[in-house]
Amino acid sequence: MELTDTPQEAAFRAELRAWLADVLPKLPPKPDPNDWPGRRAYDCGWQRMLYDAGYAGLQWPEDAGGRGATPIEHLIYLEETEAAGAPYVGAGFVGLLHAGPTIAAEGTPEQRRRWLHPILRGDEVWCQGFSEPDAGSDLASLRTRAVRDGDEYVISGSKIWTSHAEAADWCELLVRTDPEAKKHRGITWLAMPMDAPGVTVRPLRTLAGSTEFAEVFLDEVRVPVENRLGEENDGWRVSMVTLSFERGTAFAGEVVACRRTLRELAAAARANGRWDDPVLRRRLGRLSGEFGALWRLVQWNVSQGAPGPGGSVFKLRYSQARQELYEAAAAVLGPDALDWDQEWTADRLSSLSYTIAAGTTQIQLGIIAERILGLPKGR
Amino acid sequence: MSDVDFRLTDDQRALRQGMRELLDGRFGREALRAAADADGLDRELWRELGEAGLFTLRVPEADGGVGLGLPEAVLVFEEAGRALVPGPLVATHLAGARAEPGSVVTAVWEEGGLVDHLADADYVLAGDGLLPAEPVRAAAEPVRSVDPLTPLHRSAGTAGPRAVHEAALLTAALQLGTAGWAMDAAVAYAKEREQFGRPIGSFQAVQHLCARLLVRAEPARAAVYAAAVTGDPGEIAAAKLLADEAAVAGMRDCLQVHGGMGFTWEADVHLHLKRAWLRAEQWQRAGVAEEELAAAL
Structure with a gap:
């Protein structure tokens, strides 16, 4: 058991820290959350800066254009960018963290050439068309239909909870190509251009007030067969190649951010006098222990190798802790927590999605019970 | 490496x-x-x-x-x-x-x-x-x-010892052992005990109790091992807090999974629960650990 940087890791950290100190002051001001063209430009601009400096696709394999960094270097990246207040991956999330790695793992040489480089450079934005109104946690029951017509698929149906749909150029889409097969079988993965005729995006307004995601309606959209990743009807497996990543280290940077928020909450409570309340003080103390342990758990999971079921434990615990953090923020603010323009109100609202998005708490508990603990299949 | x-x-x-x-x-x-x-x-x-x-x-x-x-x-x-x-x-x-x-x-x-x-x-x-x-x-x-x-x-009149942090960490390690026992015992019983014609571990309500045992034990393990490597007082306070919770809440859930058997003297469950309660009061109680962590914020 060791918890200090190797000389190589220390050098990576120092180089990154120096670069961040140099470039972050040159960033443009952050766009309004509802200004989608502005958000796209900002996020892609940041990605281009990373690309030019050699940090794009940090943990992607080198033959896919990435840096081939170790998981620990990836954690150092998340730690340092967060500490420096660098932008999040934002609109690049699906391309860099899911569609890209999936294409790198399953794509033909032509597909890798066509799609990977623009993701890394911040030239093209991807969104994810997986969930449907009647296929949420039970994703494999999806019904959006694709019928083969010569060299094309003709697609009709609808998708929901599609983040960044308004900014995206491409959609990694799961469609049903064989309605007769068992539900996990007849699914195919396609790359769909978002400007294809028949694609309609209807933004969904969340309880946090912004339009973080959208419904996507597909009416006889034509997609060339060459946009298919893997074999027809093998899309479930293709999409799962990297899905566990979402539950692994994807939130690691946010743990660092939560620890900073906690220090800000303590400062605010000291300033407004609520720090004198031992119940509130101890609540913040416990959260500090919790987030410290969550960071160690990330390191633990990474040191055990590939992201796997251990990510479910982290995801569950982190999503709960994040909600508790912003409940504590409300306790620090008191009645001012009802003022939408107070610093932590928007984050308190968005934290409500954490126990739902990327696998609800109840689904995660079931995964842990059956796949890790080996309990009999649930009812 | x-x-x-x-x-x-x-x-x-x-x-x-x-x-x-x-x-x-x-x-x-x-x-x-x-x-x-x-x-x-x-x-x-x-x-x-x-x-x-x-x-x-x-x-x-x-x-x-x-x-x-x-x-x-x-x-x-x-x-x-x-x-x-x-x-x-x-x-x-x-x-x-x-x-x-x-x-x-x-x-x-x-x-x-x-x-x-x-x-x-x-x-x-x-x-x-x-x-x-x-x-x-x-x-x-x-x-x-x-x-x-x-x-x-x-006792009367005898002072407590120093070196509380190391003691708290070793006590946290004992609690971690209990948290592991709680999980193993609960899962084994849920696989073996049948009601309504099937193992109770196939019911989601029981599955979720068992899964929560792991969700408490794993972060506690990461905290305890990390604190052992760094020896940092803040990390030790966190380790004791999380391990106490993993042991005490874990044994409560373990007892619940065991149903009526868990309430008997004959089952070992109560022995582990009572020791977890005892260790939670030793060396660094939750309130003390929380205050230490809060003071460092």
Whole structure:
């Protein structure tokens, strides 16, 4: 058991820290959350800066254009960018963290050439068309239909909870190509251009007030067969190649951010006098222990190798802790927590999605019970 | 190879395995139940644990110890916690080579507070020193202990010991062992016990109870192991908080999964729960750990 940087890791950290100190002051001001063209430009601009400096696709394999960094270097990246207040991956999330790695793992040489480089450079934005109104946690029951017509698929149906749909150029889409097969079988993965005729995006307004995601309606959209990743009807497996990543280290940077928020909450409570309340003080103390342990758990999971079921434990615990953090923020603010323009109100609202998005708490508990603990299949 | 690495070395694995095998052979279920009915500590077992290095693990080899560090100590204490070994393990370990081999060393939890295993003790840790147990015993009153395996006295006038952080970490390691036992016992029972014609572990409500056991135990394990590597007081406070919760809430859920059987004296569940309660009150209670973490914010 060791918890200090190797000389190589220390050098990576120092180089990154120096670069961040140099470039972050040159960033443009952050766009309004509802200004989608502005958000796209900002996020892609940041990605281009990373690309030019050699940090794009940090943990992607080198033959896919990435840096081939170790998981620990990836954690150092998340730690340092967060500490420096660098932008999040934002609109690049699906391309860099899911569609890209999936294409790198399953794509033909032509597909890798066509799609990977623009993701890394911040030239093209991807969104994810997986969930449907009647296929949420039970994703494999999806019904959006694709019928083969010569060299094309003709697609009709609808998708929901599609983040960044308004900014995206491409959609990694799961469609049903064989309605007769068992539900996990007849699914195919396609790359769909978002400007294809028949694609309609209807933004969904969340309880946090912004339009973080959208419904996507597909009416006889034509997609060339060459946009298919893997074999027809093998899309479930293709999409799962990297899905566990979402539950692994994807939130690691946010743990660092939560620890900073906690220090800000303590400062605010000291300033407004609520720090004198031992119940509130101890609540913040416990959260500090919790987030410290969550960071160690990330390191633990990474040191055990590939992201796997251990990510479910982290995801569950982190999503709960994040909600508790912003409940504590409300306790620090008191009645001012009802003022939408107070610093932590928007984050308190968005934290409500954490126990739902990327696998609800109840689904995660079931995964842990059956796949890790080996309990009999649930009812 | 990276230095941020929670993987155990081969030596660490062997050490843990050795302690597990020793305890399996020497302190299995029958021995545990016999200890619960017996008066006083099994001094023979105590000597064997000492010979296996449990109390001198961190004493330098030049002074007759094993010369290992906190990470190794945490691994063997986790095993002792899982086996529910009775006795003042942490205080005797802290005394190290200062007490002669085979000695039982206890500690007053705080001035005027409880003290465990005082009738069996040869020494009591107080301040930076080691006191003979007899005068402390003479001034103390026996208390009817909730934990059948941990006799208690209420002390008078003796100061608590220093080195609280290390003790809190080793106590957290014992709690981690209990959290692991809770999970294994709950899962095994949920697989075996049938109602409505199927194992109760196939019901989501029971599955979620079991899954929560792991969700509490794994972050606690990361916290305890990390604190053992860094020795940082804040990380130790977090480790004690999380491990106490993993053990106490874990045993409560384990009891719930066992249903009516869990409420009986005959099942071992209550022995583990009561010890988890006891350890949560030792060395660094939740309120103290939380205040320490808050002060550092």
